[in-house]
Amino acid sequence: MARKLTIFICALFAFLQVNCQEGILHVSGGSQEKEYCLVYNSSFSSISVSLNDAIDYQLVNLSSSFLCSSSDVRPNELKGKAVVVMRGNCTFGQKAQVAQDSGATTILIASDEPLVTPFVNVTEYGQVKIPVALMRYRDMEDAYKTFGNSMSVKLYAPPTPVFDFSILAILFISMFTVGMGGFWSGAAEREKLNTAPMGGDSRGRTDSGDLSLYSPLKVIMFVAFMCVMLVLMYFFYAYLVYVIIVIFCVASATALYSCLDAIMEKLGCATLSFSCLGKGWSGRSLLLAALCITVAVLWGVYRNEDRWIWILQDLLGIAFCLNFMKTINVSNFKICVILLSLLLIYDVFFVFITPFLTKDGQSIMVEVALGPGSIAEKSGGKMVTVPAEPTAPFEKIPVVMRVPRFLAPNLCMMQFSILGYGDIIVPGLLVAYCHRFDVWTSSPKRIYFMSCTIAYFLGMVVTFVVMILSQMGQPALLYLVPFTLLTSAAVAWRRGEMKRFWAGTVYEMEDLNMTALEENAEFSKNSSPPFQNH
Known part of the structure; x- marks a missing residue:
């Protein structure tokens, strides 16, 4: 029974896959290989789902051109090849049609702006038959620095399972x-x-x-x-976001201190008390405070370093939620x-x-x-x-x-x-x-x-x-x-x-108040007043 359930779950996860809009550009030349980020539109660009099935094309560098007209390319220069051009001056669809009419099999658009999912007009939608993808301009420069002009490329985009661990x-x-x-x-x-x-x-x-x-x-x-x-926050996000970040640093550092101090107290750790300048100080409290402030400051400084800063953010977030609930x-x-x-x-x-x-x-x-x-x-x-x-x-x-x-x-x-x-x-x-x-x-x-x-x-x-x-x-x-x-x-x-x-x-x-009132009434009833008027 357990084996059948495991097989069913694995089959379900394999079935629940979606085509993402991020692809991979595999570049090779000689004995070297390297991969770069691509952004494409799966609704009109068909890209292989695996590297083994991807077709290898020689890449032509036209990054000095925007390829907005056929005059930007020599006859038969792109036939059966992939081409890389610069972003701008005309739409993605126009670039793709010029490349396609010139015999190109794939068009890569180098961009020094944020990469967005490429799109074409309704009238161009059925006419564009070749894959269209965007890549970073800095990646294109790195590829040519590494491989020179004699390089071949493969485009593929492995499907991403909907369920992730x-x-x-x-x-x-x-x-x-x-x-x-x-x-x-x-x-x-x-x-x-x-x-x-x-x-x-x-x-x-x-x-x-x-x-x-x-x-x-x-x-x-x-x-x-x-x-x-x-x-x-919706209307003034660009300004209030920094206020929230500062508040989070202070509140999360305080919460982390509260959590760690409670753990230390539960474990029976000594407070390491000492006197300085006529005042009593707790060594444990000072060490914990220094640690918590350091963690919060590190998060604040490196908050956009996605590779590892999420660990500190989750740690501070857990402490914040725990302290809030308590x-x-x-x-x-x-x-x-x-x-x-x-x-x-x-x-x-x-x-x-x-x-x-x-x-x-x-x-x-x-x-x-x-x-x-x-x-x-x-x-x-x-x-x-x-x-x-x-x-x-x-x-x-x-x-x-x-x-x-x-x-x-x-x-x-x-x-x-x-x-x-x-x-x-x-x-x-x-x-x-x-x-x-x-x-x-x-x-x-x-x-x-x-x-x-x-x-x-x-x-x-x-x-x-x-x-x-x-x-x-x-x-x-x-x-x-x-x-x-x-x-x-x-x-x-x-x-x-x-x-x-x-x-x-x-x-x-x-309940307590009612009990107290009843007791007071009973006491008053059974006791004589302390003073009487004569």
């Missing part, structure tokens, strides 16, 4: 962060209860620095603030329902509805989350933009977990599977509340926490399945919110604790 890495990161954040919140609540004064109760209050969401008005104002910020305490299930429902509407509106309201038909959420230049992610891989130089052409706000796609061609630029911080934090607040409720009620085996965490996992799986089948990015909250809310409510209803689960700490405090 980076999705499993994203799933692991999200599950780890939600699980640990919820566990940390519950553990902090248990410690607070254990250290409460004798006869007192700490439910309903938070530690210094923690923030409790207990008012529906506060939740509505919070969501409204998020909407305003998202719209401002610091923000949702007081009851009612607030959870209001918060998650409003954010679900917010997510769906800015992903699915705003494309009908924007001039370019792009989602405001996707435009802000991925940056203005991520055409490949926005179009599901149907259109790409590759920078002419190996530097990022635009800034991206650090609001997503990123893992490089293992099976995607990364010759042109690295491609990533992503997950927004909100898709971790928002359901994570409910998971954290469930664990705190487990602590308040001493529920066996952390039933609420475990059930909500499993529901989050199932919601993530459904999100990825829909994304793979539709080949489109999905607003994860559309699936995570119903899974987690309905599961938590079902557990509370099944255990007969819905009233208590709904009211949360408010219910607890009302």
Whole structure:
């Protein structure tokens, strides 16, 4: 049975492949070989899917020409050969028709501008029969420097599987962060209860620095603030992106310090206290602070170095989400329902509805989350933009977990599977509340926490399945919110604790206040007044 399931999954992954818009230019000359990035349009350019099946053509260098007319080429110069020309002065379709009429088999267009998916006019669509592809001008110069004029080329574009194992890495990161954040919140609540004064109760209050969401008005104002910020980011992205980057560096460094300090405290590491200038200092705190600041500064300096900086961004992002889930305490299930429902509407509106309201038909959420230049992610891989130089052409706000796609061609630029911080934090607040409720009620085996965490996992799986089948990015909250809310409510209803689960700490405090009032009334009834008027 397991063997049949494995064969079925492998066959499914092999079937779910798409033709991307990035290709590979294989150049050879003598005993040397080298490969370069190509961008083409699979809708009208047919390119081999493997190097072995690709046809070898001699390359003619006409990079001094734009090839906008037949006068730019000598008779029979291009017959049966591939040609490279410069971008500009006329359309891609015009260049392709001139090359085709001259007998060329392939046209490569060298560009010192960002490479975009080439297109032709409707009238030219059926007339262009040869492959049309763009390459970097710097790559063309490197090829001629390496191989000289006697070189041959092959064009191929291996299909990219829709499923990539980076999705499993994203799933692991999200599950780890939600699980640990919820566990940390519950553990902090248990410690607070254990250290409460004798006869007192700490439910309903938070530690210094923690923030409790207990008012529906506060939740509505919070969501409204998020909407305003998202719209401002859309219209003033070029300026506000740097504000967000600075805020992220400060907040993530603080969060990483909080996480590492909690780990050190749990492991019983010494504080290494010492005195200096008449003040007491903690050596451990200073070392951790220096480490966290260094990590945040490194990310800020090298944030566009896609090859490895994603590791630091994910580390800082995990710390940020963990600290947020531990610091923000949702007081009851009612607030959870209001918060998650409003954010679900917010997510769906800015992903699915705003494309009908924007001039370019792009989602405001996707435009802000991925940056203005991520055409490949926005179009599901149907259109790409590759920078002419190996530097990022635009800034991206650090609001997503990123893992490089293992099976995607990364010759042109690295491609990533992503997950927004909100898709971790928002359901994570409910998971954290469930664990705190487990602590308040001493529920066996952390039933609420475990059930909500499993529901989050199932919601993530459904999100990825829909994304793979539709080949489109999905607003994860559309699936995570119903899974987690309905599961938590079902557990509370099944255990007969819905009233208590709904009211949360408010219910607890009302209980305590009613008990105190009853005791005071009974005391007043049975005792005589201390003074009497005569």
